[in-house]
Amino acid sequence: MINLILGLIFIIYYFYLKIVFGGISFSGFFLVIGTLLIVYQILKKKIKEKKVFYKVLKILISVFLIVFIITESLIIFYPKNSFETKSDYLLILGASVKKTTPSTTLKGRLNTALKYLKVNNECYVVVSGGKGNGENITEAKAMKDYLVKNGIDNNRIIEEDKSTNTYENFKYSKLKIEEHSRKRMKDIKVKIVTTDFHVLRSKILASRNEYKNIAFYASKSKLSFVPTYYTREFFAIWKTIVFDR
Numbered sequence: 001m002i003n004l005i006l007g008l009i010f011i012i013y014y015f016y017l018k019i020v021f022g023g024i025s026f027s028g029f030f031l032v033i034g035t036l037l038i039v040y041q042i043l044k045k046k047i048k049e050k051k052v053f054y055k056v057l058k059i060l061i062s063v064f065l066i067v068f069i070i071t072e073s074l075i076i077f078y079p080k081n082s083f084e085t086k087s088d089y090l091l092i093l094g095a096s097v098k099k100t101t102p103s104t105t106l107k108g109r110l111n112t113a114l115k116y117l118k119v120n121n122e123c124y125v126v127v128s129g130g131k132g133n134g135e136n137i138t139e140a141k142a143m144k145d146y147l148v149k150n151g152i153d154n155n156r157i158i159e160e161d162k163s164t165n166t167y168e169n170f171k172y173s174k175l176k177i178e179e180h181s182r183k184r185m186k187d188i189k190v191k192i193v194t195t196d197f198h199v200l201r202s203k204i205l206a207s208r209n210e211y212k213n214i215a216f217y218a219s220k221s222k223l224s225f226v227p228t229y230y231t232r233e234f235f236a237i238w239k240t241i242v243f244d245r
Contacts, residue, residue, distance in 0.1 A: 001041070003037045003038070003040055003041040003044075004037070004038060004041040006034070006037050007033075007034040007035065007036075007037030007038035007041065008034065008038070009034070010030040010031070010033050010034030010037070011030070011031055011034035011035065011038075013027075013030050013034075013227065014027055014028065014030045014031040014034065016224075017224070017225075017228070020224070021224070024225060024228055025228075025232070026228050026231070026232040027228050029228075029231060029232070030227070030228070030231075068234055071234050071237055071238070072230060072234060074200055075197060075199075075200050075230060075233055075234070075237065076230070078199050078200040078203065079199075079216065080196050080199045080216050080217075080218040081216070081217060081218060082191070082215035082216055082217060083115075083116060083217055085189075085191065085215040086120065086123075086189065087120075087123055087189040087190055087191035087215065088123065088124070088181065088188050088189045088190065089123065089124050089125070089126055089158075089177050089181075089188060089189070089190045089191070090113055090116060090117060090120075090123050090124070090125045090126070090190075090191050090192075090193060090217075091125075091126045091128060091169075091170075091173055091177075091190055091191070091192050091193065092109055092110065092113050092125065092126065092127050092128065092143055092193045092194075093109065093128055093129070093166060093169050093192065093193065093194045093198070093202065094106070094127075094128050094129020094130075094139035094140065094143070094163065094169060095109065095129070095139065095195070096132065096134075096135070096139070097129075097132075097134075097135045097136075097137065097138075097139050097142045098134070098135075099134070099135065099136045100136050100137050100142060100145075101142070102142050102143065102146055104222055104225075105195055105219075105221075105222075105225075106139065106142070106143070107146070108195060108219035108220065108221075108222070109193050109194060109195060109219050110143060110146050110147065110150075111219065112193055112217060112218070112219040113125065113147070113193045113217075114147070114150055114151075114152070116191065116193075116217055117147075117152055117156070118151070118152075123156075123191075124156050124157075124158060124180065125147065125152065125156055125157050125158070126157075126158045126159075126160055126173050126176055126177060127139075127140045127143035127144050127147070127157060127158070127159055127160065128140060128160040128163055128169040128172065128173045129143065129160070129161070129163055129169065130161050130162050130163050130164050130168075131161070132164065138159075138161040139161075140159040140160055140161040141159065141161065144157050144159055158176050158177075158180055160172045160173045160176050166198075166201065166202060166205050167205050167208070167209070169205075170202075170205050170206050170208075170209040170211065171209050174209050174210070174211070177190065185210055185211055185212060186210070186212040186213070187213075188213065189213045189214075189215075190211060190213065190214050190215075191214070191215050191216070191217055192206065192214055192215070192216050192217070193216075193217050193218070193219070194216070194218055194219070195218060195219050195220075195221055195229070196218045196219065196220055196221055197221055197226075197229045197230050197233045198218075198233065199216050199218050200233075200237065201233065201236055201237050201240055202216070203216070204237075204240055204241075205240065208244070
């Protein structure tokens with residue numbers, strides 16, 4: 001019975017996101033899993049009759065759930081809010097732009113960055129993100145425009161507009177920061193602004209790009225998107241671990 005209830009909850013959640021927000025990336029996962037759970041509940045007796053298959057299936061699901069819970073715990077509890085730490089550069093990681101307007105996620109990161117920049121006047125800010133599908137301008141340009149509109153001096157902002165993913169955010173921003181500061185990255189304090197679910201993976205990718213003195217100041221995910229964002233991040237973390245990106 002629990003499978004049927006969970007299946008219905010997942011399907012309702014998918015359609016809630018679809019109707020209220022027009023759908024978001026990865027939300028289809030809940031439709032698929034919800035459907036599979038309902039089908040499983042209907043066919044459960046027949047599946048149990050195939051004892052070897054049922055036993056293997058239980059083991060695989062159990063292992064997956066253990067790995068999922070451990071990974072999600074690390075994502076949730078990794079330190080995310082180091083506002084007090086002084087930094088030389090604030091690096092804002094890109095997220096999608098709707099034509100020329102920052103998405104909800106990106107706007108959250110920008111508003112979080114503004115809180116820090118307005119009380120740390122000597123800190124430069126790097127806006128990092130290229131142009132993706134459905135975007136009329138680069139994410140970096142959209143971020144810069146938003147920050148300037150909200151009172152940040154144009155001369156404090158450094159644009160990195162080539163990156164297409166988080167790994168490249170760090171790779172190309174490193175070049176910009178080292179060129180601007182005329183120092184090696186190991187001698188530069190960088191505060192990274194991203195969204196809460198994204199901090200752990202960002203830490204891994206920053207380390208792979210030789211960022212040494214880093215801290216995070218994360219924005220909070222919109223409550224309605226939390227299940228989708230955190231589930232998607234589970235798969236993204238393991239993709240990063242396996243494929244090094």
